[in-house]
Amino acid sequence: MEKLGANPANSIPLTPLGFLERAATVYGDCPSVVYHDTVFTWSQTFRRCLRLASALVSLGISRRDVVSVLLPNVPAMYEAHFGVPMSGAVLNSVNTRLDARTVSVLLRHSGSKLVLVDPALLPVLDDALRLLPTGHPAPRVVVVEDPHEKELPSTPATALTTYERLLETGDPEFAWVRPESEWDPIVLNYTSGTTSAPKGVVHCHRGIYLVALDSLVTWSVPERPTYLWTLPMFHSNGWSFPWGMAVVGGTNVCLRRVDAGEVYNLIAERGVTHLCCAPVVLNMLANAPEGVRKPLPRKVRIMTAGSPPPAAVLYRAEAVGFDVTHGFGMTETGAVVLSCAWKGEWDRLPASERARLKARQGVRTPGMAEVDIVDGETGRSVPRDGATMGEIVLRGACVTLGYYKDGEATRAAIREDGWLYTGDVGVMHPDGYLEIRDRSKDVIISGGENISSVEVESVLYGHPAVNEAAVVARPDEFWGETPCAFVSLKDGAPATTTAAEVIAWSRERMPGYMVPKTVVFQGELPKTSTGKIQKNVLRKLAKEMGPTRRGVVGSSKM
């Protein structure tokens, strides 16, 4: 058997791009992409993507060139996930919430050749282009006009063309460019690190093909779902579901901006069955006021990931009627690679206990090879005691090729021992389910005890008046650090909700050393462009408050 191996028929590179051709055959007349009164079918989407690929090639885009998109969840954004790599190019999805300076850095770093841009983002792009260093070739600009939006800037004379005019120049029978190897790059996504410089995460055709199938199996997605695009597609390529929806012939309901009322309307009007979102959006949906929230006409499945959802948020979302699956993924893994796979026996537990179990990140998805939690010093697995913290490490086919032009960062994350080091700290429970306790840097060390800020936040979210909570370290003269909580309250929270009350309430629910010594009330917590709470900002605030002194608890209103 030594002689048998890869051969011409079984070694054709794995790629998700073939999913679309099949969808056009099987689901040709079914809706593919819906946006207001625009409805495309799968055979139309296939031909539009071929036109896009063909037009890009005609413009001189070639294999491994980078094409950027600066788009909300409009049809062109969906099409770019197939059309751009079908030209041989690498798709670079840019976070639409970035400022011009950062966009400029990314365009320069990626060497982007062309940008598809939404009219609303033209001012940012214009500024970004102006900030490019002299002599740096500016990418060409194609404006994706949106007839459904009023008061958008009009296409400037400097733009090469509009998206629809570009498509008209393309050939709908174009023979799309297959990767030469399944390890060829398909996407380049910059991480929106809260502290460090953006890093360009590169994924290959093989990794995306596998994670797209894996995500469908993990979430048991049936044929022909109706999928609402609450999750920005620029966010880790919508956790692989742009490609996955072509596999199952789903209907992609586009959504320019997330608004609880609009989401509930679309669920009712479009027959939405599935959506993904970060916990912050889940919280928004679950806590939407009575009039905004509408009864769900059928079971709506939600996958939430991106940061650890507090158990209380999961509890409220289930109470509203959502069927929530909690997962964990990173830009570096392409999509969700851990999921809190549900056990039938848990159905019999009280709702609060169910939410607590579901708040765990869980087990690897079937497609991933291995996950573990290792001690930072010894590199050995931590005991399965639900208490000993260590770093979460992963290996499997969907792990990034590495960071673009950053060998040092690549070697720091992907080590010779075969693991991707996630930088997330967690514990392994006796049942083999893991739970994130913190980002390494978010651990608060108080009197020699490691405190997980996520754990403290998780309790605070259970307070009836708390809307959002974030806990960071505040310097302390005696303990070194103490937990400092930043809290936003719900509308109509009673006046009795004081710092002292929250602290007293916490004291009943966690060990003394974990109880926040400081509680700061804020209107809204500062967030990154992807909706993550900016702990670095809060850490700075906590530091500026100066050290707490033994026995003193503080509070302030900002």
Add this chain to the structure above:
Amino acid sequence: MEKLGANPANSIPLTPLGFLERAATVYGDCPSVVYHDTVFTWSQTFRRCLRLASALVSLGISRRDVVSVLLPNVPAMYEAHFGVPMSGAVLNSVNTRLDARTVSVLLRHSGSKLVLVDPALLPVLDDALRLLPTGHPAPRVVVVEDPHEKELPSTPATALTTYERLLETGDPEFAWVRPESEWDPIVLNYTSGTTSAPKGVVHCHRGIYLVALDSLVTWSVPERPTYLWTLPMFHSNGWSFPWGMAVVGGTNVCLRRVDAGEVYNLIAERGVTHLCCAPVVLNMLANAPEGVRKPLPRKVRIMTAGSPPPAAVLYRAEAVGFDVTHGFGMTETGAVVLSCAWKGEWDRLPASERARLKARQGVRTPGMAEVDIVDGETGRSVPRDGATMGEIVLRGACVTLGYYKDGEATRAAIREDGWLYTGDVGVMHPDGYLEIRDRSKDVIISGGENISSVEVESVLYGHPAVNEAAVVARPDEFWGETPCAFVSLKDGAPATTTAAEVIAWSRERMPGYMVPKTVVFQGELPKTSTGKIQKNVLRKLAKEMGPTRRGVVGSSKM
């Protein structure tokens, strides 16, 4: 991006073996394998498979050694799909319906080191071992005793041990042997060609991992199905579902032999939701007499493949209440790789029309790269006209590594143009769905017209008195060949069902040149060990009848 590629974290070999470890974590207390009153949980199955792997290693089995199984669908057969490759060995599933001579040929060709055998198959194995040439090292024999079966031969003194005693020697904490490369062999399956010598089809870990996930997505298998093992696991590894069931935590209901009454009983008692079977078994279930057939307590999904199912059989199965998916696969593709993906709009068609559409083999599964029908002479795609015949060719990750020790056969099937040539003849319909018309050798050429025997059979199955039909070529003095039909009738078929009546009935339903000139009634049609009708036997019979003469129609009762 040239520098980025495979790295230590993303290049860990793809393998289906990891599915079991995950199942033990997620579905640990859920039933995995059920056989009469024996019920294993997933954590038990995991530990039993580790014991098996460990025990095999202790016996000296090492990487790439072949371990054979000669077993019906009992729990040990399921466990072998994980336990054998977890020792590093290659699993060779032997068709339990083969004669001693053929078994002997396979054991010799594969160089099998050990055989797990069912007591009922001991006599065949004993004879097979005696037929091995002098000096050929005989594989060791482990008997899988079955406490649920009475009157089985007892374990002979020559056997090494019994399966349960072997497991006792194994370590349930064994660190299973990972493949060194994802292209390493995992299974060796001999095809039961109806005419030619058996060929050893080898699949690798990568191919099986991918086709197992692909099959789950193709069939939209949800979590925790109850899967009835009507399909022999020795038949192309049960179309990959032994591995797939570990992904979704299904309950594997074992079944030693297929009997319509038993199948209906298990559907009712065990809550069966899914099963696979060849069309011949589908026919048996659909046509089971009133008392044997029981109302289905819920929707039962059936995947049928292996040979083209007549539309009439699909129609009857749906009428009984089964939800049938029709697919196509070969030993060389590991599992189903074409499936007649259903379109919602077809639901509105009359039942007979629905059955006709469903009888087509359809489109490639999402995991497969490409399928085409090519002209044998030019190698070019045939037109999508539903009429022009050509050979079906496939490419994709689950295509076999090749035939063991048979470079010539490998090169004949897997050509330099990157296609696996299936030997099946079909047409491409205008909607992109393909339909098998015949095995190349089964085409009847009559007066220069190519006649698909499958097409003629498909019409004959619609005759109310026909149970089974097979059509082959009979020599003809004028036309060269004419279609000759072998037919078995249903119990209680009316006496008016004569050859002349069947021919007249056919004449109303197909072009004149396709109408059988000869109709032979038989009690039962001869079948191969896998339940395929032995066309080679019938062809011989047709030849022995001598040539038909112009205008003469013949009939005989055998």
